[in-house]
Amino acid sequence: ATYQFIGKKILITGGAGDIGKATAHRFAANGASVALLDLNEPKMADVAGELKDYNVPVGTFRCDVTSADDVAKAFTSAVEQLGRIDYVFNNAGYQGVFAKTDEYPEDDFQKVININVVGVFHILKAAAQHLRFGGGGAIVNMASYAGVVGPPNMLAYAASKFAVIGITQTAAKDLAPYGIRVNALSPALIGPGFMWTRQTQLQAAVGSQYFDAEPKVVEQQMINSVPMRRLGSLEEVANGVAFLMSDEASYITGFNLEVTGG
Template sequence: MTPQPGTAAYQFAGKTILITGGAGDIGRAVAHRFASNGAGIILWDLNETKQSLVAAGLSDYKVPIASMPCDVTNLEAVQKAFDEAVSRSGRIDYVFNNAGYQGAFATTENYPEDDFRKVIEINVIGVFNVLKVAANYLKQQGDGAIVNTASYAGVVGPANMLAYGASKFAVIGMTQTAAKDLAPHKIRVNALSPALIGPGYMWTRQTELQAAVGSQYFDSDPKVVEQQMIQSVPMRRLGTLEEVANGVAFLMSEEASYITGFNLEITGGQ
């Protein structure tokens, strides 16, 4: 995956990016984008097998690559993995705080409590853990940039996704506060809010599960749901994984040196 024609080739040579959710679609696309611009890559995910395949796919870029298991919901594990990552790479310049889970699709009165807790655990506590550990490290280092993956679901609450919407509103809130707290230490913190991105795991999962809810908003056929969703986008298409990676590259780069506490919406005009 090389940068798309017309995309800026930011100079990340000699820099290192830590990517959580490194086995997932967006984590993989961001890893390719940064590796192609010269950055070393550290991947963290629960899914070690899938993540190893992502790491293997980066070998042509001839940059340092590390694939590490890490459960972001465990603060102790995050601290340990961060220390190990620093000892392997020498320094970490960018943290892409991206691991996430979509949760169940159900109307509010039916939303399962255990799943609500799970979504909050991964998307809120997990983001908090990585933010806290990264902030301590980057503060000592004296500079750095963090991008937290929120979602357009954190801007406008989506139907049938009570926990996911709540968790992503929280990510945008944490981003704004952390940006203020860390600005004096030359650390920028921004959020990224993709809307309908695909093809990919989350796109397929959401069209299937929205169809199964039986709500007034979506048809019961996932293929029809796909069209209903695409019709809600002014640009009438899905965003690509590479377009999401472009946003991360911009926010981490020096081109965004005076931008912090911002939520970059990647929505095709929604």
């Protein structure tokens, strides 16, 4: 079964990345217009090029989500170009460095919080203002299973994703009167993709008791921790976003959907 989004309009942050791109494909294939926001303009242009085949309006907007000013401008431009916005996928994020707590670098902690928490706040606030005047809509904030159970060597990332789940619960309450649903999505091990490769290499390099020093062995250790014994695909993450945005989820808000294989 597939949800249809004909005539709907979705704004996706981190639209140049793996999950943003897979979600853009999913929504465009089902009839939605797409506004991509990202820092990476060349990659965003590539994604927009791929979406041409679906014959739906697609816009790209350079935006640093850590800047409230950038976010306000990108939203205004996206609304001008697409007419309105129904769905916002608040997805841009950064994994941080991998280091033990006693060695976690100060500047990277700030950077992770700035992108994953302050950035999510900026997009959420702008989304609430725009969706409210369109008569409602739905927002999905990208959290992570690292925001449910803190993994080793990912102090800032865990902090940031726990925060996203808290933000989601409060925003769902605040925005319910406006007909805006707000949910979170928490994937665990997803791949192939940039973050999967990066985390196996960096967990191996930290040299902790939790993972082998060889990235290929780390891959297997991680997969063995999943009850379904495989990675989730980017499409399976996009399926979760589609469900939470769709009218099938019309009575679901403030929820964190785990996409983890168990």
